[in-house]
Amino acid sequence: MRTVNQRGWLFVLPVLLLVAFNALVPLMTVVNYSVQETFGNNQFFWVGLRWFEEILQSERFHAALGRQMLFTVTILIIEIPLGVAIALAMPRRGFWVPVCLVLMSLPLLIPWNVVGAMWNIFTLPDIGLLGYTLNNVLGIDYNMTQDPFAAWITVIVMDVWHWTSLVVLLSYAGLISIPEAYYQAAKIDGASNWSVFRHIQLPKMKRVLTIAVLLRFMDSFNIYTEPFVLTGGGPGNSTTLLSIDLVKVALGQFDLGPAAAMSLIYFAITLAVSWLFYTLMTRDDR
Amino acid sequence: MKPRNLVPIIYILFLLLPIYWLMAMSFKTTNEILGGFSLFPQDFTLDNYRTIFTEPVWYWGYFNSIFYVSLNTVISLVAALPAAYAFSRYSFIGDKHLFFWLLTNRMAPAAVFALPFFQLYSSVGLFDTHLAVALAHCLFNIPLAVWILEGFMSSVPKELDETAYVDGYSFHRFFITVFIPSIKAGVGVAAFFCFMFSWVELLLAKTLTAVDAKPIAATMTRTASSAGYELGLLAAAGVLTIIPGAIVIYFVRNYIAKGFALGRV
Numbered sequence: 001m002r003t004v005n006q007r008g009w010l011f012v013l014p015v016l017l018l019v020a021f022n023a024l025v026p027l028m029t030v031v032n033y034s035v036q037e038t039f040g041n042n043q044f045f046w047v048g049l050r051w052f053e054e055i056l057q058s059e060r061f062h063a064a065l066g067r068q069m070l071f072t073v074t075i076l077i078i079e080i081p082l083g084v085a086i087a088l089a090m091p092r093r094g095f096w097v098p099v100c101l102v103l104m105s106l107p108l109l110i111p112w113n114v115v116g117a118m119w120n121i122f123t124l125p126d127i128g129l130l131g132y133t134l135n136n137v138l139g140i141d142y143n144m145t146q147d148p149f150a151a152w153i154t155v156i157v158m159d160v161w162h163w164t165s166l167v168v169l170l171s172y173a174g175l176i177s178i179p180e181a182y183y184q185a186a187k188i189d190g191a192s193n194w195s196v197f198r199h200i201q202l203p204k205m206k207r208v209l210t211i212a213v214l215l216r217f218m219d220s221f222n223i224y225t226e227p228f229v230l231t232g233g234g235p236g237n238s239t240t241l242l243s244i245d246l247v248k249v250a251l252g253q254f255d256l257g258p259a260a261a262m263s264l265i266y267f268a269i270t271l272a273v274s275w276l277f278y279t280l281m282t283r284d285d286r
Numbered sequence: 287m288k289p290r291n292l293v294p295i296i297y298i299l300f301l302l303l304p305i306y307w308l309m310a311m312s313f314k315t316t317n318e319i320l321g322g323f324s325l326f327p328q329d330f331t332l333d334n335y336r337t338i339f340t341e342p343v344w345y346w347g348y349f350n351s352i353f354y355v356s357l358n359t360v361i362s363l364v365a366a367l368p369a370a371y372a373f374s375r376y377s378f379i380g381d382k383h384l385f386f387w388l389l390t391n392r393m394a395p396a397a398v399f400a401l402p403f404f405q406l407y408s409s410v411g412l413f414d415t416h417l418a419v420a421l422a423h424c425l426f427n428i429p430l431a432v433w434i435l436e437g438f439m440s441s442v443p444k445e446l447d448e449t450a451y452v453d454g455y456s457f458h459r460f461f462i463t464v465f466i467p468s469i470k471a472g473v474g475v476a477a478f479f480c481f482m483f484s485w486v487e488l489l490l491a492k493t494l495t496a497v498d499a500k501p502i503a504a505t506m507t508r509t510a511s512s513a514g515y516e517l518g519l520l521a522a523a524g525v526l527t528i529i530p531g532a533i534v535i536y537f538v539r540n541y542i543a544k545g546f547a548l549g550r551v
Contacts, residue, residue, distance in 0.1 A: 008378035026402030109531025
């Protein structure tokens with residue numbers, strides 16, 4: 001039981017100040033822009049909710065949002081089960097455990113633009129290892145700078161490469177917290193591998209999986225640097241995810257008002273979906 | 287060897303392939319890279335690395351990155367420790383809302399805030415300093431650190447706090463000499479994640495710096511556009527960005543899995 005103690009606020013104050021400084025001031029700036037029109041020379045005109053209406057009706061936004069959702073759903077469907085499966089297959093103790101963990105964590109620690117550049121080099125059709133193998137050894141016609149489908153596959157494989165390890169680490173942490181006695185009891189009862197997974201391992205992994213799904217959702221929905229460096233959003237607009245489109249509007253065309261309105265809509269969607277996940281996945285706890 | 291061991295092995299091979307290619311590229315000359323496909327460097331060279339270690343633009347990039355990342359890790363942990371303690375031990379007005387609000391800051395797309403961040407840090411005179419990047423990265427690292435530490439602290443029985451008071455410890459002394467050591471695995475895990483997310487982030491770091499605090503990753507993108515396309519040099523710089531992370535993960539390797547399991551996360 002936690003005691004009621006308003007001194008808690010004092011303890012939270014430093015965090016509150018630091019985060020509020022970084023969160024509230026920029027957020028208010030964005031809100032401020034989102035209701036105004038600017039012509040670049042520091043003149044602003046009040047336009048009310050016009051940008052919001054325009055964006056919610058614009059086909060460009062719908063298309064980017066559609067691509068973004070397709071991307072996020074695809075990588076969640078691949079990364080979560082794959083991560084759990086790899087964690088289940090890993091050894092539980094011994095020399096190989098730290099070796100596996102260190103090697104698996106490597107992709108997580110590479111700066112995001114290096115990840116993009118690395119996959120770019122890796123997939124170049126004539127001089128990249130993957131591109132060369134596909135084209136000249138396996139005879140598959142592969143060029144992601146021209147073929148939108150190939151670009152999509154590449155962006156998704158890159159994300160799976162980059163982030164599945166996070167799911168593995170978290171699931172593995174959940175798995176090794178299960179006492180040996182649980183497995184012995186299951187063995188005595190003659191439980192199948194599936195029922196061990198379903199009734200012992202999965203419930204124990206629930207909390208860490210909640211974190212994994214939430215983190216992967218938030219980060220993949222906000223993804224920018226890696227696909228931008230890898231494909232630049234192309235060919236055409238085929239891999240222009242929400243953030244990439246947003247930066248194009250904000251910095252490319254310098255349309256601050258519409259860009260700000262777009263970011264607020266974007267933020268609201270992320271917030272709503274995360275809250276939904278959070279509530280659904282922690283529902284049984286309280 | 288059991289067949290199921292193949293799963294992690296194949297996965298690790300898949301992870302290492304692009305990294306191998308980056309390394310192979312870093313030991314090749316530009317001519318060899320552009321001249322055609324070769325699985326191993328034919329004309330092995332260390333020139334790419336030599337350039338990085340001798341030109342100040344390059345090696346200062348590494349110092350800058352390491353400096354602001356370490357600063358951010360320290361600030362995040364120092365601020366997050368008491369906050370996590372409050373969330374774990376006390377109930378106060380608005381605590382649940384505050385906790386979720388903290389988490390929402392991880393959801394804000396960094397691309398959205400790039401321009402306002404630039405304006406904010408310019409107006410307080412911190413633009414192009416290490417402190418600016420370290421503070422900006424608190425936006426997503428502090429919530430994560432609070433989240434992780436709160437889990438660990440909640441797994442420490444409350445009797446520990448009570449016994450310490452009975453023994454006459456002041457709160458400060460108890461917190462620093464008894465409580466923090468008892469969750470050092472959690473501090474290790476939180477430090478690892480702060481380091482990791484600050485090290486890999488580029489968009490804000492690049493927006494908030496120009497010359498004096500320019501991170502290595504930004505040096506790489508600017509060189510890519512200005513000096514033609516020196517793939518070998520870029521590959522060498524890329525390989526060197528993996529190393530600090532690899533060192534950190536080596537130190538926390540035993541905590542990383544155990545740590546999360548203990549936490550109430």
